[in-house]
Amino acid sequence: xxxxxxxxxxxxxxxxxxxxxxxxxxxxxxxxxxxxxxxxxxxxxxxxxxxxxxxxxxxxxxxxxxxxxxxxxxxxxxxxxxxxxxxxxxxxxxxxxxxxxxxxxxxxxxxxxxxxxxxxxxxxxxxxxxxxxxxxxxxxxxxxxxxxxxxxxxxxxxxxxxxxxxxxxxxxxxxxxxxxxxxxxxxxxxxxxxxxxxxxxxxxxxxxxxxxxxxxxxxxxxxxxxxxxxxxxxxxxxxxxxxxxxxxxxxxxxxxxxxxxxxxxxxxxxxxxxxxxxxxxxxxxxxxxxxxxxxxxxxxxxxx
Amino acid sequence: xxxxxxxxxxxxxxxxxxxxxxxxxxxxxxxxxxxxxxxxxxxxxxxxxxxxxxxxxxxxxxxxxxxxxxxxxxxxxxxxxxxxxxxxxxxxxxxxxxxxxxxxxxxxxxxxxxxxxxxxxxxxxxxxxxxxxxxxxxxxxxxxxxxxxxxxxxxxxxxxxxxxxxxxxxxxxxxxxxxxxxxxxxxxxxxxxxxxxxxxxxxxxxxxxxxxxxxxxxxxxxxxxxxxxxxxxxxxxxxxxxxxxxxxxxxxxxxxxxxxxxxxxxxxxxxxxxxxxxxxxxxxxxxxxxxxxxxxxxxxxxxx
Numbered sequence: 001x002x003x004x005x006x007x008x009x010x011x012x013x014x015x016x017x018x019x020x021x022x023x024x025x026x027x028x029x030x031x032x033x034x035x036x037x038x039x040x041x042x043x044x045x046x047x048x049x050x051x052x053x054x055x056x057x058x059x060x061x062x063x064x065x066x067x068x069x070x071x072x073x074x075x076x077x078x079x080x081x082x083x084x085x086x087x088x089x090x091x092x093x094x095x096x097x098x099x100x101x102x103x104x105x106x107x108x109x110x111x112x113x114x115x116x117x118x119x120x121x122x123x124x125x126x127x128x129x130x131x132x133x134x135x136x137x138x139x140x141x142x143x144x145x146x147x148x149x150x151x152x153x154x155x156x157x158x159x160x161x162x163x164x165x166x167x168x169x170x171x172x173x174x175x176x177x178x179x180x181x182x183x184x185x186x187x188x189x190x191x192x193x194x195x196x197x198x199x200x201x202x203x204x205x206x207x208x209x210x211x212x213x214x215x216x217x218x219x220x221x222x223x224x225x226x227x228x229x230x231x232x233x234x235x236x237x238x239x240x241x242x243x244x245x246x247x248x249x250x251x252x253x254x255x256x257x258x259x260x261x262x263x264x265x266x267x268x269x270x271x272x273x274x275x276x277x278x279x280x281x282x283x284x285x286x287x288x289x290x291x292x293x294x295x296x297x298x299x300x301x302x303x304x
Numbered sequence: 305x306x307x308x309x310x311x312x313x314x315x316x317x318x319x320x321x322x323x324x325x326x327x328x329x330x331x332x333x334x335x336x337x338x339x340x341x342x343x344x345x346x347x348x349x350x351x352x353x354x355x356x357x358x359x360x361x362x363x364x365x366x367x368x369x370x371x372x373x374x375x376x377x378x379x380x381x382x383x384x385x386x387x388x389x390x391x392x393x394x395x396x397x398x399x400x401x402x403x404x405x406x407x408x409x410x411x412x413x414x415x416x417x418x419x420x421x422x423x424x425x426x427x428x429x430x431x432x433x434x435x436x437x438x439x440x441x442x443x444x445x446x447x448x449x450x451x452x453x454x455x456x457x458x459x460x461x462x463x464x465x466x467x468x469x470x471x472x473x474x475x476x477x478x479x480x481x482x483x484x485x486x487x488x489x490x491x492x493x494x495x496x497x498x499x500x501x502x503x504x505x506x507x508x509x510x511x512x513x514x515x516x517x518x519x520x521x522x523x524x525x526x527x528x529x530x531x532x533x534x535x536x537x538x539x540x541x542x543x544x545x546x547x548x549x550x551x552x553x554x555x556x557x558x559x560x561x562x563x564x565x566x567x568x569x570x571x572x573x574x575x576x577x578x579x580x581x582x583x584x585x586x587x588x589x590x591x592x593x594x595x596x597x598x599x600x601x602x603x604x605x606x607x608x
Binding site for chain 1: 400401402452453454455456460461462463464465469494495496497498499520521522523524525526527528529535536537538539540541542543547548551553554557561582583584585586587588589590591592593595596597599602
């Protein structure tokens, strides 16, 4: 079975009619749009980022009804394969992102995707590790709900391990589950600090199954080994009593280090950290100060 | 040069006299005590955890004066080697740890360390990846400062990548830097959620150098590849507008999953997540809800 990217929606709403019905155990391929929903193209510039219509961003393909799914069940989704386009984009969108105050201006990089490498800048390519940014089931509360924030029901979780080889368990909130997905990234770091990964259109193959009465409280994932980073990293720290402030501090320090060591513009370093750097909570127990660390494979910087 | 664990102190205080002076470029081996400072032994039980004198915990060995170090310099520390004892401990300490409300009772596990494996429970050993939990320089503000919280000057950062092969840059705050270290863990996960890793005494070999006027704003690290995890993981999520609440939710969910899948007592699952599980900030941009995910190598559970 195949679902084209013509069947998209822009809000979570349990009243949106399903475009397809699957039986538990079925596999399907789903086409997804990049997260601007066609507003950005290969020829776009920063001006187009400033002009984005946010009512049209983050489209998801679906909803897919799963036969027999009932509230309280777990929807078990195996991501079998994810093929991405030959280009993507990553951007600094004014007012959006962890360091929105530091980087107020729109900035756009079109990223060439060639096999297992995504080129952000000349001499700087990051490994392609495709992932499904948004995957979720209908919110049970009636009415329209924004696609931007993730929820217990999944959605725009932007967990970089939700890619090929992963198994995701979501709680079912409405009869038929009503699964939708989109917002594939060819690469993204833990945190997605500038607000985008390498945004790209894609085709996702998945298998859907049900476990009766086994709804997890929040989404649970089994990850694939390939999604874990192995290289030696450059890491910076944010230290203090507030995890958000520490995340900002660690990110800002990593952006500064990358810019200083390589000479790239800080805003490009910010994009790089967003698509390939990882935010870890190093400790959250040594009262009253926590440590967030931001890690970036040092090998990425070798060509700059 | 060698520094024994008889030269320890229990607060940061710039007036503590250095026990040794190094020149930039020197190497030294430093003995460190486990973080109870000898209050817990191989024969201890949970009762001894409840009786811990917190005035004696987290001892650090030092201070080491570095010749010529001035405020504004960067102290560059290469961790060359870390050898740990043949046992350690990990514990749930009442009132301490990310899930202190869920686990109010004292609990202690003595961990046998045998080469590259640390056995928490029969059939459950985690890889030994030694790290230096506390490493820092004197706080420039006069007077006594607790050793518990990390600060800009380092200290109890509990960054699991601060182990063999890592290079750490700390800002120098006082003349001579006054470096001290301790609190070595044979293993620890990002977050150190129960408040302890595998606490153990150790000998740490390090090289110390200076970079003039290059003090980083917060500690900066170059990590070794071996410290990054590569296995397929079980991962849980916490989703919401507060990173701390999300960290708790993800941790609680991982503890529950491990206990449910393996039958181990939840408090032991909590200890396991603390010594081998990693908290990642998956996204911190999809307003207003952030995602913290907690990851644990699935292979660790195979023997249970």
